[in-house]
Amino acid sequence: MQKFSPIAESYQKIKTGLPDNVQLVAVSKTHPKEMIREVYDLGQRVFGENKVQELIEKHPQLPQDIQWHLIGHLQTNKVKYIAPFIDMIQSVDSEKLLVEIDKQAEKNHRKIKVLLQVKIAEEDTKYGLEVHETKELYLDYLNGKFPNIIISGLMGMATFTENKNQVRKEFTFLKHLFDQLSSQQKLDTLSMGMSDDYPLAIECGANSVRIGSAIFGSREYL
Numbered sequence: 001m002q003k004f005s006p007i008a009e010s011y012q013k014i015k016t017g018l019p020d021n022v023q024l025v026a027v028s029k030t031h032p033k034e035m036i037r038e039v040y041d042l043g044q045r046v047f048g049e050n051k052v053q054e055l056i057e058k059h060p061q062l063p064q065d066i067q068w069h070l071i072g073h074l075q076t077n078k079v080k081y082i083a084p085f086i087d088m089i090q091s092v093d094s095e096k097l098l099v100e101i102d103k104q105a106e107k108n109h110r111k112i113k114v115l116l117q118v119k120i121a122e123e124d125t126k127y128g129l130e131v132h133e134t135k136e137l138y139l140d141y142l143n144g145k146f147p148n149i150i151i152s153g154l155m156g157m158a159t160f161t162e163n164k165n166q167v168r169k170e171f172t173f174l175k176h177l178f179d180q181l182s183s184q185q186k187l188d189t190l191s192m193g194m195s196d197d198y199p200l201a202i203e204c205g206a207n208s209v210r211i212g213s214a215i216f217g218s219r220e221y222l
Contacts, residue, residue, distance in 0.1 A: 027212030105148035115155040153189030171204035
């Protein structure tokens with residue numbers, strides 16, 4: 001009988017438990033390329049990283065058909081380093097950042113997919129756009145601003161709490177906003193939920209989840 005590694009077992013368990021319409025972003029931040037390769041060899045192609053420096057180190061050392069998602073806070077001066085290859089930037093939290101991504105996408109003769117990160121948590125530490133800013137940016141986009149960008153959807157991070165009702169309320173709020181914006185032009189991706197709360201996020205309408213520690217185990221600090 002074939003014996004699987006703990007990572008392989010964790011990955012297969014999560015992957016088989018996800019509904020068919022839910023994308024798994026395997027969050028590989030702080031984990032070495034060998035561990036990423038192991039999950040890649042099981043069929044995973046979408047990986048998420050938090051830091052630009054780590055991403056540009058890993059990208060050339062791993063298979064080129066990996067779809068890299070930047071899920072951490074992104075400074076405008078670092079966009080140029082990932083613009084040539086990034087598949088999606090999930091953490092767009094300002095108009096200034098959107099302008100820079102548009103500029104760098106044009107320089108690289110490509111369109112870059114992004115998610116607008118909406119502030120849904122009550123914690124002060126979370127980045128994100130306010131609802132009115134999200135609506136304004138989406139309207140600007142629909143009116144032809146940011147021609148080298150594809151706004152594919154929304155991303156949100158719930159409050160870090162044991163209170164499931166609080167988390168459910170925040171996820172439901174983001175799903176409602178997603179549906180509102182989709183009525184103007186259809187959005188594809190609602191990215192909510194991480195290792196601790198992704199089943200609840202899916203219940204609330206997420207079709208993309210960002211799972212790291214539940215696959216790779218506790219982080220290795222580089």
